Amino acid sequence: xxxxxxxxxxxxxxxxxxxxxxxxxxxxxxxxxxxxxxxxxxxxxxxxxxxxxxxxxxxxxxxxxxxxxxxxxxxxxxxxxxxxxx
Amino acid sequence: xxxxxxxxxxxxxxxxxxxxxxxxxxxxxxxxxxxxxxxxxxxxxxxxxxxxxxxxxxxxxxxxxxxxxxxxxxxxxxxxxxxxxxxxxxxxxxxxxxxxxxxxxxxxxxxxxxxxxxxxxxxxxxxxxxxxxxxxxxxxxxxxxxxxx
Numbered sequence: 740x741x742x743x744x745x746x747x748x749x750x751x752x753x754x755x756x757x758x759x760x761x762x763x764x765x766x767x768x769x770x771x772x773x774x775x776x777x778x779x780x781x782x783x784x785x786x787x788x789x790x791x792x793x794x795x796x797x798x799x800x801x802x803x804x805x806x807x808x809x810x811x812x813x814x815x816x817x818x819x820x821x822x823x824x825x
Numbered sequence: 826x827x828x829x830x831x832x833x834x835x836x837x838x839x840x841x842x843x844x845x846x847x848x849x850x851x852x853x854x855x856x857x858x859x860x861x862x863x864x865x866x867x868x869x870x871x872x873x874x875x876x877x878x879x880x881x882x883x884x885x886x887x888x889x890x891x892x893x894x895x896x897x898x899x900x901x902x903x904x905x906x907x908x909x910x911x912x913x914x915x916x917x918x919x920x921x922x923x924x925x926x927x928x929x930x931x932x933x934x935x936x937x938x939x940x941x942x943x944x945x946x947x948x949x950x951x952x953x954x955x956x957x958x959x960x961x962x963x964x965x966x967x968x969x970x971x972x973x974x
Contacts, residue, residue, distance in 0.1 A: 789916050798910045805903035808877070816892035 741767060742807045748821045763824075829854045875952050875973035877901055883968040902973070906948055912939045 745761040774781075785792035812821040830851060837847040882896035915923070920937050927934055939947075951973050958969035 790914050794914055798907060798914055801907040801910065802904065805901050805907045808899070808901050809904065810897070810899035812895070812897040814893075814895040816894075819895075 740807060741804050742824045744825045746821075746823045746825070748823075750817070750819045752816060752818045754817055827854070874949070875902055877974050878905060878951065879970075879972055879974055881968075881970040885966045886964060902948055902951070905951070909939055909947060912936055 741763075743762070743764045745763055747759045747761065749757045749759075751757075781795075782792050785795050806824050809824045810822070813819055833842070833847050833850045833854075836842045837844065842850070878900045880896070880898040880900075882894070884894040886892055886894075915936065917937070923936055924934070927936075954971065954973055956969070956971035958967070960967040
């Protein structure tokens with residue numbers, strides 16, 4: 740399943756936390772028509788680079804779906820940041 | 826005693842098989858869920874496949890200037906699989922340039938050897954991967970753990 744939400748959390752040294760929820764599903768809704776419009780150019784670019792366009796699209800979809808559950812947390816002293824993809 | 830085990834022991838007693846062969850046969854019937862991979866190595870089907878690659882870095886600064894630093898990264902195994910597939914799509918000229926650039930940096934990895942056929946084998950071997958690095962200097966202690974879960 741493609742990721743729907745990304746959460747970026749920032750904490751400063753005063754322990755104030757700023758959390759940003761990024762609705763990825765809205766981004767996909769915008770990106771999808773753009774990708775369809777650009778598909779002939781993507782196809783041409785794949786041919787020029789000698790890459791199988793179908794394989795390329797499949798791998799990109801696989802990367803997109805595999806991003807779910809990715810997690811990154813960095814804490815330094817009392818400050819920190821985290822990035823989660825759901 | 827099961828019938829299979831009795832038969833194996835009988836074959837051993839008759840001298841039809843050696844003790845090593847009998848041991849292998851007995852261990853094979855004791856693990857009925859195990860399967861044999863194409864390369865001949867036995868892998869347990871019941872063993873849970875790891876879903877994530879976890880990297881933990883814990884750094885403590887005893888001098889107190891930098892303070893402790895903790896890093897926690899969780900990468901889905903599916904992303905690694907997709908990454909290897911992506912590496913398989915890179916055109917040959919770009920691969921050779923990437924290889925030469927990495928060798929200049931002292932990383933002797935040939936990306937052209939990473940093929941989708943070897944993908945599952947590569948990811949499955951990460952199952953047993955655990956890297957523990959402990960570094961203690963005068964002022965700092967760094968602990969790095971890389972493992973699959």
